[in-house]
Amino acid sequence: MKKTAKKDFLKNPVKHIDIKSFDSTKIIESMKEMSFTSRDTARAAEILNKMINDKDCTIILTIAGSTSGGGCMQIYADMLKYDMVDVIVATGASIVDMDFFEALGFRHYKGTPNVNDKKLRELCIDRIYDTYIDEKQLQICDNTIKKIADSLEKRPYSSREFINEMGKYLIKNAKKKDSLVELAYKHNVPIFCPAFSDSSAGFGLVVHQVENKDKHVSIDSVKDFLELTMIKMKAKTTGLFIIGGGVPKNFAQDTVVCAEVLGKKVPMHKYGVQITVADVRDGACSSSTFKEASSWGKVDTVFEQMVFAEATSVLPLIVSYLYHKRDWKNRKRREWSKFWVN
Amino acid sequence: MKKTAKKDFLKNPVKHIDIKSFDSTKIIESMKEMSFTSRDTARAAEILNKMINDKDCTIILTIAGSTSGGGCMQIYADMLKYDMVDVIVATGASIVDMDFFEALGFRHYKGTPNVNDKKLRELCIDRIYDTYIDEKQLQICDNTIKKIADSLEKRPYSSREFINEMGKYLIKNAKKKDSLVELAYKHNVPIFCPAFSDSSAGFGLVVHQVENKDKHVSIDSVKDFLELTMIKMKAKTTGLFIIGGGVPKNFAQDTVVCAEVLGKKVPMHKYGVQITVADVRDGACSSSTFKEASSWGKVDTVFEQMVFAEATSVLPLIVSYLYHKRDWKNRKRREWSKFWVN
Amino acid sequence: MKKTAKKDFLKNPVKHIDIKSFDSTKIIESMKEMSFTSRDTARAAEILNKMINDKDCTIILTIAGSTSGGGCMQIYADMLKYDMVDVIVATGASIVDMDFFEALGFRHYKGTPNVNDKKLRELCIDRIYDTYIDEKQLQICDNTIKKIADSLEKRPYSSREFINEMGKYLIKNAKKKDSLVELAYKHNVPIFCPAFSDSSAGFGLVVHQVENKDKHVSIDSVKDFLELTMIKMKAKTTGLFIIGGGVPKNFAQDTVVCAEVLGKKVPMHKYGVQITVADVRDGACSSSTFKEASSWGKVDTVFEQMVFAEATSVLPLIVSYLYHKRDWKNRKRREWSKFWVN
């Protein structure tokens, strides 16, 4: 029996859904008149469109989980391109291992959870549920991060600053154009990764620090928190669009409280939409409702909607609806990254 | 402060989604190239279309949960109308309290889970998560069942036989045409409710039996099981489309074993698709995978797909895809109900 | 390589936990002062003990899922033996395929979900998540049901009547004494299975009916509903202890409404405790909260507790607590089965 070779596992790349290629308006409008998760989905879409139409509202998208590698990468890029998002807070994996990784020319591959993981291990294939990645390519990604770090002035950076440099790098070196990281650089949309080292970036930066014992790039997560809070203080009206939960959710919510700690009273996040499969009963942040967050003074509860669903199944419907509504055409880019330019 | 009146709660009826009014083909085809639940959803749609194209395949749809009242009622009716389903096994609630109930001219209403249930109680409004029903109307439904029972020959019936009589009743008396129950009667599609009394039908039949102590209609669930097994024995090739889980799922799966017990070796269900939010780890039937079912000799595992999602969010996409593929045009109606005529 | 034989799969029987062999009082009392599921578990135990101490309260235990086969069989039997339960409503599987099955001398076996199900199929081994059953033994169970049916007067029976006959059979023929079915017979505790045919009983009864075309035993689920409602009307004060959900839950809850339909106003179920992993957001009955049930006038909401947990992990703690509190010593057996004697 012939052995399955690495290329047999890595032959069907994930293709990212293009929400411009179909119009979900009719579906969302129908779901509005149904019950359960369908109606929650429709209401989420409506609240998001309300954010887009609120001239004062800065929209913060937070991303945790693997939806970017799992087919939603183009959705996030389109949201940025078509001015539906002003700030991004994400896990390092979403930004570095997935988005930046594909910008370097690599791909995610369709696989199956029912596989011999020992075999994958031997072939250096990493699995995310039903999706495969070539670990050798991830190592190139790690190394690219190291090279970027090597080229920078040695001092503490916020993750936003470092990701900005990654965007700059892509302008010249991207194999795949219009990644989220590159578009964010171009359009001055800041991206924060509050646990930046917990990703491929961490590997590259650890090597950088080991090779540069005394003077090196470090990632100061306090600086992240301060910078995001400064945006909140300046923006005042904000809306959250939360994919997954985790640290990005908590981080974005906390800016309201942080502003207060800094002596500036700011309004709670005015809008809140979250898509998650988390279980509300374990007291973890990922699953906490907006009602709970309102007790902390973080999110208002007039325009809020939890959608309990795996995001790849409902996000395409929601964002296709937003795109085809075309209300984003009337928005003006916030370009929050300019905040820190000279 | 003015009190909220009953009519204030019952003013926004659930409107059932019309999967013919939009074409999800492009979405399903895109999801096929993604990961996680989106890819599972696309694969489910493909397997269902394979069932439709398999000339030998009898398609059994099982329904548990409240999707019928929650906006999917028209989907089920369209599946029957456009010849995508040959046998239905359902909870009594889906068939009697929801489908038959609306055929009598009543409606489900959009509500909210964040409501004072005591207030609802006072107003005789029943709540299903975020959906309301007028209990007074449900009582009319109970009573209609009683009237049908009163009019029948006094003997044990299978639920199929009784539901057939309900369809006959609707031909003359329906306020809303083309309900599932009426269409099933017209097109000779048998509907089984293995726990028929566990519904509005139960209330009506209990009163019927109390008023007719000695001779009355009874519902023999053994007869149901025998009849469904006879279809399986005759049909041979079968596919399951399972919404929810529960008794309908178990009942339909068990027919393979039952045929064997009756001395007739039949093939396992060849195709299996299930949409559920059940948790696989509690050992209950609702959440058991097709792989587990295959150990019982019930369902084959070549063409099977579990979709872990709340059905209202993915079912419209799946069935719109099937409808627009139009492969059902080449099917011939099985008309399994004719099996028991004369 | 030697093949794995059937006996290699079926060598480690599930042993049912004995909640008398340890005292969980200290644990439950500690959990009362914690948060999340631990506190919910403790509160459930307290409400159940309140039911036990309420002299007027008839306690209805409903069982769905596979906990009986999965190690909780002795818990249910002990609850009956030590007078903590007055009425049981269950799935056919819990009563026939699990409890009655083991009373005939057969066992469930410890297995694993990570197994080749095709292999199990070849060896006639049925799998329930991580538990195995010998299908040949299940067939003997089916056949025993058939023999019991053959021996009875040919007429419609409620499941309660039939299960009573099963208990009578076990008095003489049980290989394992003190099964739930046998104890229920001895102590006059009625057991209802509203979907009785959806189990091993169904197989036996189908063969019985096929062999006795004209006159045979049938199972009238309307009669079940009427009988359970009559108990509710007579008992007035009732408490529900719901394991899982499904048809048994709905059936037991519905008796309040059914009594009303029969012209007798009865109080809602005064107490309610449910242990389930069901997801509250799909609108299905299994996951509906007691608050939702109160809108239907079914369950009061003063003493109610949902415990979102897989039952095998918390039920032993709860019932050990009840046992060692010893308040059941002051109860008087209701013996509801006597209701139908002469």
Added chain:
Amino acid sequence: MKKTAKKDFLKNPVKHIDIKSFDSTKIIESMKEMSFTSRDTARAAEILNKMINDKDCTIILTIAGSTSGGGCMQIYADMLKYDMVDVIVATGASIVDMDFFEALGFRHYKGTPNVNDKKLRELCIDRIYDTYIDEKQLQICDNTIKKIADSLEKRPYSSREFINEMGKYLIKNAKKKDSLVELAYKHNVPIFCPAFSDSSAGFGLVVHQVENKDKHVSIDSVKDFLELTMIKMKAKTTGLFIIGGGVPKNFAQDTVVCAEVLGKKVPMHKYGVQITVADVRDGACSSSTFKEASSWGKVDTVFEQMVFAEATSVLPLIVSYLYHKRDWKNRKRREWSKFWVN
């Protein structure tokens, strides 16, 4: 009507369960012979005890979610005190907002999820599902962090270094002795918070940086990653005990790969136990199985067990079992913190 005052909400403090006060050995041993989650729980306890008995094994405990505030704080402290854990990786909330917070003399309070969150907001009460916190006290906690930062040399710190300083602070200033942070300091157990700013610590440090624009304490998460990886390289044999998931889980798992990136081949984590309610199907790290992690070369799959349960309900049973087995008496403290002394 008298208004509910703040003190009425904050009157019943959460009391942390003392797993030494009861012996769960008999329960765990019984659960070993059952099915589903009970057997998973028992197997998790056995694998953890195996870690304790493996003389070469460094045990890494990771904590995400709110179990520490929810009644498990004493469990974690006892695990450290009785030498069952050598390294801790946690969310900032677990370490700062919960453990350090109570060490300062503050408490969590028993509450309910069914509360008016607006009212809580007015009273400055923060809610975590069914648990309350006085926000004014949290602010004192923030401020204490700031004071500690103010007192330190201005340079980048790993979170481990900073938490070590928090432990030193508690030696002199703790109102409640034997907190996890203090015990860790005393016994040289390093604690890492890879997303340290995402907590009360973040608030304090932001103020510190604002007040010290040019020279200040920063938290370098790259340094965290490097330090934890150095432990992994030195320890070789490691076992993971994961509560929740999130960044701490990913961070601890990734050390194997990071070591490899640094040119040192280390074995995968030899043991793995996780307690979580996460849903395996969304491709997020929190829910990824050890089998999936093995494809990444992170965790071996011989001794691994996922327990799908809310941790407060099963953790007390597991750790009480470990405590009463007393095999930890034969362990020698690793004192990994000494690694960085001088």
